[in-house]
Amino acid sequence: MSNGRLFSSYLALLSLLLCFIGSCRAKNNSLCITSSCGNINISYPFRLRGDPANCGHPDSIFELECKKNQLTLHTKSRRYHVQAITYSNFSTRVSDPGLDSHNYSSCLIYSYTDDDVYSSYVYLDSTSTFYVTFLNCLSPVANPLYVENALCGNTTAFSNSSRIHSYVTAGSILVSDLEESCTYDTIAMASSLAPWPSRDHNYSYAQIHDLLAYGFELLWYPALCTECDESKGTCSLEGNKIRCRHYCYEDTPLDELTFICKLEYYAVYLYIAALAVGALLALRFILGISCLIGVVVKGRKRQRMNKNENIEELLRNQVNHMPINYSYGEIKRMSQNFKAKLGSGPHGTVSRGNLRSGPLVAVKMLTESSLASDTEFIRHASAISRITNANVVKLFGLCIKGTKRALVYEFVQCGSLDKYIFLHGGKKPSLSLKEMFKISVGIARGIQCLHGANIFHLAIKPQNILLDEDFNPKISDSGLASLYSSHNHIMEAMKANKGKMGFMPPEVLYKNIGEISCKADVYSFGMLVLEMAAQLQSLNPYASKRGEVYFPSLMYYQLCEGKGLEIRGGEAEDDEEREMIKKMIVVALWCIQIRPGDRPMIDQVVGMLEGGIEVLHMPPRPFQKPMDYEECMKKSF
Structure with a gap:
């Protein structure tokens, strides 16, 4: 072998x-003919009184008595009517012999005490039983839990002549919870497995009587463990078998x-x-x-080498339109190991750096989770680098090393727009009406350029609008949301763009409004212009308490009533300024229409801002039902 x-x-x-x-030793049942009493079958370990001694278990607690088709279990000092025997779970359902399910005037003989049961090695199944409590009260009780017990009030073995009112309740009651003038009379056991039609405490005495007549559960398997205990084994119930280990x-x-x-x-x-x-x-x-x-490691290493070769080939193919490809070491050196952080956002963190030739740059390290493939990243960077619009931040270079990706942008000196239109430390915004109007037009032109290159920004907000030394706007983070490979990550990136009023278009949250498209940028642009216009206006006193949802409607109301012409410090100086503030509000209200199809294209937005006031029409009221446009037009134009 x-x-x-x-x-x-x-x-x-x-x-x-x-x-x-x-190992486990199962108890062998004695071989005897199965007998019955009424509709209850009797087999091992039970036996009827008078059966041969070798039938059933020798312990006397398994001896049952059958009289007039009524099976009776005798314990140390009491007897119970047996209603059912379930051999699969070693349980016997018994009831008080004084109760008759067909006679509601029948009453309990025994009050519950566990001494008699435990002394016979028959255990109460606490998981399927609960208490029914009988009470004596000297005065009437108005409690929905107390059911009047007139039938057995003066006939039970535990009543006394001084009792005036008798009640019964399903469930145990603490002494501290008893109503005044009430004392315990009798406590009985009931089964939670019984059919119980009412679970909201709206039950009658007849239902409680049926519950008690149904009986309660006893477990008898511990009495079968005597031999196991004598042999120094450990007896336990496993499924429907008794095991001795x-x-x-x-x-x-x-x-x-x-x-x-x-x-x-x-x-x-x-x-x-x-x-x-x-x-x-x-x-x-x-x-x-x-x-x-x-x-496996060798195979993955070879796979990474092939991947790097594919990236290098793609970079060579895009050489005519490709930004500079920096190594990760060069990125760390130019940013001095990312020490001078300028900010962070949903797409990554931005640090200030210097090129070898001297100019300042902004280095953005992108988050590593769920980004698009290397091919899509390179193609996107190539598309952004082709844009040379004065209102879009210039992309100088990129870095792609494993999961680490970075973009190198031109550094814009004056920072983001939110520092100039929002209150900071109690200081009022410092931009004039003409400067804000110029910024609005510049942002629109930048978005127009991006859309012309089939790039959706999806993150238009004040933090992504940078200002140069002449306060010319430049859009940053162009299209970064589109680099995320899954729809859920695009949603998360856009939801992170919530600002003071919320620059996120409604179609991001509600799919039934429409799909995400270039109109999402139009909506965010409208909310941005509306915020700038709000900083210029002298609104009514209640305007300071405006909510985000109702603020556009408030602006619409102010314009319709002819109250939208005031700016900080007083009235607009001339017709030109009045036209500017009107244009900003009307164009913004067009841009923030709920349905994307009702919003203008960005080309139309640029045309409305650069055109005359006479060609503008009032849009429908945001978030509200349509109103009388002719009346509004007469008041505002």
């Missing part, structure tokens, strides 16, 4: 021996061990040998796994 077959036979023998260690201890003399324990004693040596063989097999397995890991 070969060594392999010999070892297999050895393991089979060892497994057989170990199966006996700590035996365990061996080192301090027991060998000649006193049971047969099963002796098997375990001699099997220790076999067990040690098995451990040695198992260790050799484990060592062989570890060596095999190590070789497999080496093969």
Whole structure:
């Protein structure tokens, strides 16, 4: 026989021996003819009084009495009517012999005490039983939990002549929770498995009587564990079988061990040998796994090399329109290891740096999670680098190294627009009406340029509008949201663009409004212009308490009433300024229409801002039902 077959036979023998260690011994039932009483079958461990001694369990608690088709269980000092025996879970359902399910005037004989039950080794199943409490009260009680007990009020064995009012309630009651003038009379057990039609405490005495007549559950399997206990075993209920487990201890003399324990004693040596063989097999397995890991690592390394070759080939193909490809080391050097941080956002963190030639740059390290493929990233960077519009931040270069990706932009001196249109430290915004109008037109032109290159920004907000030394606007982070590979990450990136009023278009949250398109940038632009116009206007006193939802409607109302012409410091100086503020508000209201189809294209927005006031028409009122446009036009134009 070969060594392999010999070892297999050895393991089979060892497994057989170990199966006996700590084995379970099921109790064998005596073979007797099954009898019955009424509709209840009687079999092991139960027996009827008068049956042969070898039928059923010898313990007297399993002896039942059958009279007039009524099965009775006798305990130490009481008797109970047996309603059902469930052999699969070792339970017996019993009821008080004084109760008749067909006679609601029948009353309890016994009050519940656990001494009688426990002394007979029959345990109450606490998971399926609860208390029914009978009470005596000297005065009427107005409590929905207290059900009047007129039928058994003066007939139970536990009543007394001084009781005036009797009640019963389902469930135990603490002494501290008793109504005044009430005392305990009788406590009975009931089964939670009984049909109980009312669960909202709106029940009658008849229903409680039916509940008590149904009975409660007793578990009788512990009484079958006597032999197991005498043999120093551990008795337990597993499923529908009673198991007796035996365990061996080192301090027991060998000649006193049971047969099963002796098997375990001699099997220790076999067990040690098995451990040695198992260790050799484990060592062989570890060596095999190590070789497999080496093969996988080598394959992945080759895959990364092929990937890098593909990236380099793509960069060579895009050389005519490609920004500078920096290494990650160059990115760290130009940003001085990202020390001078300018800010952070949903797409990454921005740090200030210097090129070798001297100009300042902004280095943006992109987040690593769920970004698009390297090919899409390179193509997108190539598309952005082709844009040379004065209102779009110039892209100088990129870095792609594994999961690390960075973009190098031109540095815009005066920072973001939010520093100039929002209050900071109690300081008022410092931009004039003409400057804000120029900024609005510049932003629109920048978006127009992006849309012309089929690039959606999807993150228009004051923080992404940078101002140069002449306060000319430049759009930053162009199209970064589109670099995210999944729709959910695009949604998260856009949701992160919520500002003071919320620059996020409604179609981001409500798909039934429409799909995300270039009109999303138009909406965000409209909210941005509306915010700038709000900083210029002298609104009514209640305007300072405006909510985000109602603010556009407030602006619409002010314009229709001719109250939208004031700016900080007083009236607009001339017709030109009045036209500017009107244009900003009207164009913004057009841009923030709920449905994307109702918003103008960005080309139309630029035309409205650069055209005359006479060609503008009032848009529908945002977030509200349509109003009388002719009346509004007469008041505002």
